[in-house]
Amino acid sequence: MRISGLMSHWGHLIYLLNLLWLPVFSENSTWVDWALATAVVVVFVPMYAVTQWRPERTRWAAIVPTVLLGAIATPFNSGAATLFVYAAAFAGLTESRRTALRWFVGMTALISVFSLISVVPMPWRLLGHLPPLVLLWLIGTLQIEWAEKERAQNDLRLRNARVEHLATLAERERIARDLHDLLGQTLTAITMRAQLVNGLVGVDDERARGEAGEIERAARAALAEIRATVSGWRRATLEAELAAARNALSSSGVQLTVRWDVEEAIVDSTEHELALALREATTNVARHSSARTCHISLEVVQEELRLVVADDGVGGKAPDGNGLSGMRERISALGGAVRRTGTAGTTVTIAVPVEVAA
Numbered sequence: 247m248r249i250s251g252l253m254s255h256w257g258h259l260i261y262l263l264n265l266l267w268l269p270v271f272s273e274n275s276t277w278v279d280w281a282l283a284t285a286v287v288v289v290f291v292p293m294y295a296v297t298q299w300r301p302e303r304t305r306w307a308a309i310v311p312t313v314l315l316g317a318i319a320t321p322f323n324s325g326a327a328t329l330f331v332y333a334a335a336f337a338g339l340t341e342s343r344r345t346a347l348r349w350f351v352g353m354t355a356l357i358s359v360f361s362l363i364s365v366v367p368m369p370w371r372l373l374g375h376l377p378p379l380v381l382l383w384l385i386g387t388l389q390i391e392w393a394e395k396e397r398a399q400n401d402l403r404l405r406n407a408r409v410e411h412l413a414t415l416a417e418r419e420r421i422a423r424d425l426h427d428l429l430g431q432t433l434t435a436i437t438m439r440a441q442l443v444n445g446l447v448g449v450d451d452e453r454a455r456g457e458a459g460e461i462e463r464a465a466r467a468a469l470a471e472i473r474a475t476v477s478g479w480r481r482a483t484l485e486a487e488l489a490a491a492r493n494a495l496s497s498s499g500v501q502l503t504v505r506w507d508v509e510e511a512i513v514d515s516t517e518h519e520l521a522l523a524l525r526e527a528t529t530n531v532a533r534h535s536s537a538r539t540c541h542i543s544l545e546v547v548q549e550e551l552r553l554v555v556a557d558d559g560v561g562g563k564a565p566d567g568n569g570l571s572g573m574r575e576r577i578s579a580l581g582g583a584v585r586r587t588g589t590a591g592t593t594v595t596i597a598v599p600v601e602v603a604a
Contacts, residue, residue: 259294261332262287264325264374279323286319286326297336309336313353320360324374327357334382338389350386354379423572425472427522430569431529432468435494436461438532442497481514482521488542491528498532500540500557507545516603519576520553520596523584526569527555527594535559535592550582551603553596561588 265283293308293315316329330353337349361375439461446454488504495502512520524542531540537559544553573596574584582598 259291261328262290264328264377265323266325282319282323283325286315286323286329289315290329290332294332297339309333309340309349312336313349313356316353317356317360320357320374321364324360324364324371327360327375327378330357331378331381331385334386335389338386339393343390343394346386346390350383353382357382423576424522426569426572427525429468429472431490431494431525431532432464432471434529434533435497436464436468438497439464481518482525484512484517484521484524484544487521487524487528491524491542494532495528495540500531500535500537503539503541505541505543505545507543508551512551512603516551516580516598519580520551520598523573523577523596524553524555526573527596530569530594531555531557531559531592537591546600549600550597551600554593556591556593558591561591 265286290312293311296308312329312333316326316333319326319329334346334350334353337346341349357375357379361371364371364375439457443454443457443461446457492502528540528542531537535557537557540555540557542553542555544551546552570584570586577584577596577598580598580602582596582602585595585597587593587595
């Protein structure tokens with residue numbers, strides 16, 4: 247933290263003029279008093295510079311040397327007690343509250359001792375010692391408050407930056423999952439229709455044109471979905487995904503049967519996640535299962551809303567891909583779970599608590 251606040255500017259060195267009270271106004275002053283005042287200024291200014299340029303070294307390069315310089319000079323020039331005010335300001339800015347207060351107590355004790363043993367006559371001794379005794383506590387405490395406020399603001403900025411970073415990462419993951427969910431099924435359907443068109447060219451041109459039109463429609467729909475997803479506006483629905491699944495599975499030669507036992511409306515956010523899960527599951531059926539039939543059901547069982555996608559394909563225990571991993575994360579966030587079995591074909595069960603769906 248760069249030193250700033252009450253002691254942040256070079257103009258504050260003007261308080262060193264307190265060193266001149268004795269040599270200027272005392273009838274008994276000699277060249278020695280002038281030499282001492284000059285020496286204090288010459289030695290102290292580099293210490294002050296450290297607080298401006300290398301604040302991390304303030305304790306050993308400024309606070310301790312300033313206190314020592316004040317302890318040496320104050321018995322002979324009471325104006326040198328001003329150095330303790332500077333030291334208090336340095337400590338208030340760079341040390342913890344407890345440590346800074348310990349410095350204040352120690353410097354108060356030093357000034358009190360010097361008030362007794364100083365060789366400076368009255369009233370110069372009193373004029374030199376009393377103001378610094380008050381000011382070191384006043385300015386030091388103000389510096390503590392200012393420094394704590396700065397640290398709190400810095401901590402808040404760091405926390406906000408961390409939250410923004412995590413939010414950005416979460417949004418990127420969301421977009422990645424959404425794009426995977428959106429494009430997986432659509433691109434599978436486009437690929438299969440393109441293969442079909444390739445086989446129909448020259449054999450059944452009319453049907454080939456129809457399939458090409460379907461490819462164009464699917465591509466345009468995918469583009470619109472991507473734009474909506476990136477903008478965060480899109481909400482998938484089970485009805486739309488069921489229709490898309492029927493189309494994609496039909497293109498793959500998979501016969502679809504559906505049992506829909508839920509008539510009540512489902513909360514939009516929950517339906518969105520279930521719809522994306524349905525899309526991922528049916529895309530996997532069309533792409534990987536080599537199935538002939540697929541059965542989709544939605545029903546309430548034991549306080550759970552269960553969406554089941556079952557096929558009679560190759561089955562197996564392949565590890566989860568990005569799609570299934572994303573599905574698990576989404577459903578888990580709703581308090582639900584995703585189960586996959588693959589003994590005879592593959593069955594994916596997506597279950598969420600009824601209370602998050604109603």
